[in-house]
Amino acid sequence: xxxxxxxxxxxxxxxxxxxLQWVALMVLLCIIVGGLTEPLIPALMKPLLDKGFSTQQxxxxxxxxxxxxxxxxxxxASFLSSYGLSYISQxxxxxxxxxLFARLQVIAPAKLSASTSSELTNIxxxxxxxxxxxxxxxxxxxGRDSLTLVALMGYLLYLNWQLTLIxxxxxxxxxxxxxxxxxxxxxxxxxxxxxxxRLAYVVEENFLAWRSVRLHAAxxxxxxxxxxxxxxxxxLLIKSTLNNALTTPLTQTISALALSAVITVxxxxxxxxxxTVGSFVAFTTAMLMLISPLKRLSDVMGPLTRxxxxxxxxxDLLENTPxxxxxxxxxxxxxxxxxxxxxxxxxxxxxxxxxxxINLQIRAGETxxxxxxxxxxxxxxxxxxxxFLDPGQGQITLDGVAxxxxxxxxxxxxxxxxxxxxxxxxxxxAANVAMGEEPDPARVHAALQAAHLQExxxxxxxxxxxxxxxxxxxxxxxxxxxxxxxxxxxxxxxxLLLDEATSALDTQSEKAVQAALKTLMQGRTTLIIAHRLxxxxxxxxxxxxxxxxxxxxxxHQELLLAGGVYARLQHLMPPEEAA
Numbered sequence: 001x002x003x004x005x006x007x008x009x010x011x012x013x014x015x016x017x018x019x020l021q022w023v024a025l026m027v028l029l030c031i032i033v034g035g036l037t038e039p040l041i042p043a044l045m046k047p048l049l050d051k052g053f054s055t056q057q058x059x060x061x062x063x064x065x066x067x068x069x070x071x072x073x074x075x076x077a078s079f080l081s082s083y084g085l086s087y088i089s090q091x092x093x094x095x096x097x098x099x100l101f102a103r104l105q106v107i108a109p110a111k112l113s114a115s116t117s118s119e120l121t122n123i124x125x126x127x128x129x130x131x132x133x134x135x136x137x138x139x140x141x142x143g144r145d146s147l148t149l150v151a152l153m154g155y156l157l158y159l160n161w162q163l164t165l166i167x168x169x170x171x172x173x174x175x176x177x178x179x180x181x182x183x184x185x186x187x188x189x190x191x192x193x194x195x196x197x198r199l200a201y202v203v204e205e206n207f208l209a210w211r212s213v214r215l216h217a218a219x220x221x222x223x224x225x226x227x228x229x230x231x232x233x234x235x236l237l238i239k240s241t242l243n244n245a246l247t248t249p250l251t252q253t254i255s256a257l258a259l260s261a262v263i264t265v266x267x268x269x270x271x272x273x274x275x276t277v278g279s280f281v282a283f284t285t286a287m288l289m290l291i292s293p294l295k296r297l298s299d300v301m302g303p304l305t306r307x308x309x310x311x312x313x314x315x316d317l318l319e320n321t322p323x324x325x326x327x328x329x330x331x332x333x334x335x336x337x338x339x340x341x342x343x344x345x346x347x348x349x350x351x352x353x354x355x356x357x358i359n360l361q362i363r364a365g366e367t368x369x370x371x372x373x374x375x376x377x378x379x380x381x382x383x384x385x386x387x388f389l390d391p392g393q394g395q396i397t398l399d400g401v402a403x404x405x406x407x408x409x410x411x412x413x414x415x416x417x418x419x420x421x422x423x424x425x426x427x428x429x430a431a432n433v434a435m436g437e438e439p440d441p442a443r444v445h446a447a448l449q450a451a452h453l454q455e456x457x458x459x460x461x462x463x464x465x466x467x468x469x470x471x472x473x474x475x476x477x478x479x480x481x482x483x484x485x486x487x488x489x490x491x492x493x494x495x496l497l498l499d500e501a502t503s504a505l506d507t508q509s510e511k512a513v514q515a516a517l518k519t520l521m522q523g524r525t526t527l528i529i530a531h532r533l534x535x536x537x538x539x540x541x542x543x544x545x546x547x548x549x550x551x552x553x554x555x556h557q558e559l560l561l562a563g564g565v566y567a568r569l570q571h572l573m574p575p576e577e578a579a
Contacts, residue, residue, distance in 0.1 A: 010135075010308060012315050016095040020088050027084035031140075034077035035147025039155035040070045042285035081140060089136040093128055100124045100318055108322040109388050114348075118200040123313050127193070131310025138304040145293035152286050152293075159283045163262050184243050189306045192236040193313065199229045240302065262287055324387070326408030334414040335399050336364035336494050336525030338385070343394035345380060354380045355391070356548040367526040369536035371569060372545035378529045381545075382497050385527075386415045398495075416488035420500035422480045424472035429457060430464040432472075433486050439464075443490055450520070451486035453479065489520055496526040502535060510535070542566065 017024075044066055101124065104112075156164040206213060206222050213222055263284060340360040346353045355377050362368055370378040383389045384396055387403055396403050403411060424432050430439035433447055444464050448454050456479060460466040472480045485501060498517070502510045514535065530536045537556040544552035544559065544566045552564050559566035 010311070012319070013092060013096075013311070016092040016099070017088060020091060023084050023088055027081050027088070028143075030077040030081035030084065031143040032147060034074055034081065034144055035151050037070050037074045037077070038148040038289065039151045039286060040066075042152075042155065042282045042289065044070075078144075081144070085136045085140055089132045093132040096128055096132075096314060096318070097124060100128070100314060103318050103321065103323070106323045108324055110348075111321050116197070116201045116204070118204040119197045120317075122197055122200055123317055127310040128314045131307045131314070134303045134307035135311065138300050138307060141296050141300045142304075145296050148293045149290065149297075152290055156283060156286050159286070163265055163283060166262050166265060188236055188240045188243060189309045192233060192240060193309060195229060195233040195236055199226070199233055202226050202229060240306075243302070324408055326387075326411065327402075327405035328407055329401050329405045330407045330410040331399065331414075334494050336362075336414075337397075337399050338362040338495075338525065339397045339400075340381075341395045341397075343381075343384065343391045343396060345384070345389060345391050345393075353548050355384075358394070358548075358550060360543070360550065362525060362527070364525055365523050366541065367521055367528065367539045369528045369530060369539035369542045370545060371530065371536065371542060371566065373569075376545040377548040378545055379499055380548075382417075382499055382527060382529060385495070385497060386412045386417065414493055415495045415497055416491040416493040417497040418481075418484050418488045418499065418501040422472070422484045424468060424475075424480060424483065426467065426470050428462075428465045428467055429460075429483070432468065432483060433464075433490050435487055444486075447486040447489040448483075450489050451482040453482050453486060485517070494524055496521060496524055498526065498528045498530075500529055500531060502530070544569075 104120065104124075153164065202222070202225050206226075213219060338361070340358045343355055343358040344353050345355045358377075358381065370381065372378055380389065384391060385398075385403070387408065390404070398406065398411070398414065425435075428439075429448075430441065430444045433444045434440065441464065445454065448457055448464070457463055457466075468474050468483075472483065475483065481502070488496065501517070502514065518538075528536050528539060536542060539556070541553060542556060542559055543550050544564070546565060552559055552562065552566055554562070560570060
């Protein structure tokens with residue numbers, strides 16, 4: 001992508017910088033002042049040489065006063081511009097991060113499923129910060145050195161316009177070199193960022209699955225994956241460095257050629273036109289001072305491209321990702337009547353439907369169990385209800401209203417979910433139970449009591465205020481599962497979704513929690529997915545699913561007597577899990 005197009009994209013940062021116009025104006029003024037002071041250094045050389053060492057001597061205090069004054073003004077301008085830009089950057093970065101995190105809360109589930117947590121974390125936490133910091137440095141360099149070049153060139157025109165015209169030949173050549181390498185560098189940086197995402201994902205996978213990796217002696221396989229991606233990233237970074245490094249010697253060589261030509265002509269002029277020593281030294285000094293800003297401007301292309309690419313990734317995530325949409329229908333508390341009408345769903349790149357024409361009526365207060373082998377479509381069906389997925393065909397209604405017509409937060413308020421994949425937060429027990437609400441201690445204790453966690457909580461030094469660590473790392477598997485059940489109890493929603501809700505419990509704990517769930521399910525519409533058939537034998541109805549379809553339906557004893565799929569599943573169960 002051309003650099004000009006990337007720079008235009010930075011205008012999208014404007015909404016995050018509202019209210020900072022006066023700071024930006026101060027920064028601009030300081031950069032201008034700093035740039036305009038640059039020609040004053042060579043300008044001092046002319047009177048110093050022409051008058052300082054002759055009979056027309058300057059006062060001794062004038063030269064040091066001038067030098068100190070110039071450097072004081074330059075120093076203050078540099079400090080204020082750096083501080084001001086840093087303030088703008090940090091405020092803009094914080095605003096963008098907050099907007100990005102808020103966007104994550106409403107991004108369409110399909111987009112979240114297609115992205116890795118390491119990729120999103122990398123963009124929001126690291127790339128935004130790194131990109132903004134780099135951009136601030138680059139903007140300072142561009143502003144200061146561009147104005148320095150303009151000021152020095154203006155002074156050179158004032159001293160000797162003929163020689164200055166020769167110096168002007170530098171800029172078109174330098175601009176061509178910078179534009180050529182900037183285009184190549186952008187593509188390399190973009191590929192390097194994608195490679196970084198993939199490398200981070202391998203590290204994340206290995207961390208999450210370290211037990212399985214070691215149990216299966218898969219360390220070498222994991223190392224091979226990591227090394228392959230690491231080498232790919234190294235190659236891209238080397239290529240990026242090469243493109244960036246080539247810019248500097250080329251621009252310096254062009255500058256040296258122009259400088260040599262100028263000095264040669266200046267020497268010729270001094271011998272033929274009687275140019276003073278002070279004028280010649282002032283002109284040469286100003287010309288030499290052009291090299292440093294030219295070098296810095298050529299060096300800035302690499303960091304500038306990386307900063308722009310990093311920030312625009314965040315902007316793309318913010319602006320170009322689809323968000324969830326819902327209707328306007330709201331109810332304080334749903335009755336709980338559900339209806340599936342020819343519901344079909346096929347995942348991306350799948351060869352067959354995950355759900356293949358589901359027609360189902362569930363009455364308010366009814367307990368319905370879903371059983372079947374892995375991949376039968378049970379969890380997919382559950383995920384359709386709070387609209388974590390949307391059907392590709394057909395319609396689902398709650399209390400006669402299509403799910404898509406419900407206000408989305410209000411729809412999800414009607415459901416409590418306990419999944420086999422328990423996710424807890426690095427917060428207090430009370431905050432985890434009352435998730436999304438300000439904890440009510442009495443309700444929290446009641447929910448924990450019903451989930452048979454009260455004795456465990458009472459033994460903790462801080463009780464319900466105890467922080468449980470990353471994903472509940474300080475709890476056992478059974479305790480984590482029961483804490484998730486306590487969360488569902490606290491929510492007191494009219495519809496319950498239990499996806500292997502007791503899978504991590506031992507037999508004694510399971511019986512206790514089943515008693516609590518039985519009380520909770522009274523008067524509520526409940527859908528249960530259970531691997532252990534013994535946990536769903538008292539359901540009002542059992543639906544047997546196979547290949548995305550409901551192939552059997554009835555009560556426990558009816559299905560056993562029918563001798564179909566359910567009976568075979570019962571036969572395959574271990575004695576302790578069978579009814």
